[in-house]
Amino acid sequence: MKAVVCHRGELSVQEMPAPVPGRGQVLITVERCGICGSDLHARAHADQLADSAAAVGYHSAMRPADQVVLGHEIVGTVAGYGPGARRKWKLGTRVVGLPIVQDGASEAGVRMVGFDKDAIGGYAEQVVLQESFTFEVPERLDADIAAFTEPLSVALHAVRRGSVQKKQPAYVIGCGPIGLAVILILKAAGVRTVIASDYSARRRDLAIDCGADVVVDPALEDPLTAAPYHGPLASMPELLSFAFDAIGKVRRIPGLPWTQLLRAGNRLGVGPAGPVIFECVGVPGILDRLVTAAPLRTRIVVAGVCMEPDTFRPAIAVNKEIDMRFVFGYDPGEFAETLRMLAAGKIDPRPLHTGTVGLEQVAEAFDDLGSPDGHAKILVNPQA
Known part of the structure; x- marks a missing residue:
């Protein structure tokens, strides 16, 4: 053969x-x-x-x-x-x-x-x-x-690892094949606002075709400020001010077990949460730029494969409570589900x-x- x-x-x-x-x-x-x-x-x-x-x-x-x-x-x-x-x-x-x-x-x-x-x-x-x-x-x-089926299974796994809520903004940095596939899966999952960023005009056009709601040329605009984001996560003082106000109001209610409510809220994920960023570029320096620019409590899903050593500043990630998740491949169930979604026309x-x-x-x-x-x-x- x-x-x-x-x-x-x-x-x-x-x-x-x-x-x-x-x-x-x-x-x-x-x-x-x-x-x-x-x-x-x-x-x-x-x-x-x-x-x-x-x-x-x-x-x-x-x-x-x-x-x-x-x-x-x-x-x-x-x-x-x-x-x-x-x-x-x-x-x-x-x-x-x-x-x-x-x-x-x-x-x-x-x-x-x-x-x-x-x-x-x-x-x-x-x-x-x-x-x-x-x-x-x-x-x-x-x-x-x-x-x-196979490349979209990779994207499905990445989106699931990102735990994106439908009302939570999702940013896709890099609109090569994996970034475009992530956009398709995010929209199929019902995520309302997907912001895509790429230097290539061709890839930005493809991102629109795949369903991105906002498309950005990062040479002209910071993608993380391209869509309005609501929440007290722009800076640590803003988050602390929000916390002081909220706890002050809760503790005025006599007999309310406010510490238990806080613990329950943390378990359920209730409270201020940043967006989810899908890094689909895979070049040195991109992680540090994202950690530095991202709002507090952002989740960064690393789908881009960087073949060189890279660094970022952990102190910034620590102070922002950045959640960074690296993804690889998929499982057989995700592969089979992707095939079903393609057959049902849920992904084009x-x-x-x-x-x-x-x-x-x-x-x-x-x-x-x-x-x-x-x-x-x-x-x-x-x-x-």
């Missing part, structure tokens, strides 16, 4: 043996595979990615000298089964799946499809997935839409889909995606 092989940062189409499904696995003929920002990182920063993976116990990630087939946002049709599979679907059934396979030869027992030199990714005519982590695509959902990812290429054009597509003023998401069609 044909596949796009990454070796020392170069991408080339090569002939290679078709993968053979192992125990409990399913062979997929790939219809579409999205090009992800992590694929771009893997091509240019394989050593850094592998070092990060090793730090959390995964030691099989690709290195620049390895020959690896990238691609993990996969949709395709069932072409065969390995031993011990349940054979849930007829051959030709369209499916999507988590890019993880179980492998007894691996030290961790799993391999990450598209990032492991021994687990062929989706920039190929065929790929192997784990049957138990694979899901049938409803008939009414075409391959171009189903291919967004078509604004993100800005191009489709065959295997021969993958290297050019990687270069094109390096510019923020061109594409958002390019899909690869290995059958083209």
Whole structure:
């Protein structure tokens, strides 16, 4: 079969043996595979990615000298089964799946499809997935839409980790593919005010298409002041003044167990709370800028992958009680729920889909995606 092989940062189409499904696995003929920002990182920063993976116990990630087939946002049709599979679907059934396979030869027992030199990714005519982590695509959902299941699952996980309330403002800093996906999920979740920020006019237009309520060019305007925010969280003196007034009024009521009420309110999240900021840029310095500019009690969800060391000033975050959460991937339930949302029309990812290429054009597509003023998401069609 044909596949796009990454070796020392170069991408080339090569002939290679078709993968053979192992125990409990399913062979997929790939219809579409999205090009992800992590694929771009893997091509240019394989050593850094592998070092990060090793730090959390995964030691099989690709290195620049390895020959690896990238691609993990996969949709395709069932072409065969390995031993011990349940054979849930007829051959030709369209499916999507988590890019993880179980492998007894691996030290961790799993391999990450598209990032492991021994687990062929989706920039190929065929790929192997784990049957138990694979899901049938409803008939009414075409391959171009189903291919967004994986990246939108990442966004769903980020939004859930952000615990955004519908009336709580949400700021999306960076409108690349992950930022745009977060906007789609926020609006699908009913969040009323979504403020998006990006230097690229093209990406700002795409943010509007994805449902952002306010769109900002950060070269001209601070995104955190672009929409009115109500609450005593602009500064510590303002919050303390609010607290003095509130407690003073409560303690005037005879017999009121005000300390118990405060504890109950804290457990329920009642009281002044800042917005939720989704950091989807992943460059050094952005976290410090957000911590410095954010209102008190802001929650920052870090979805951007910064490949370099970075710093921020903890003392500022401490004084503001900033809540910082880092997100990675999704769970199988979120993956399945994203597929259901796509099938029900609750999410429309078509604004993100800005191009489709065959295997021969993958290297050019990687270069094109390096510019923020061109594409958002390019899909690869290995059958083209």
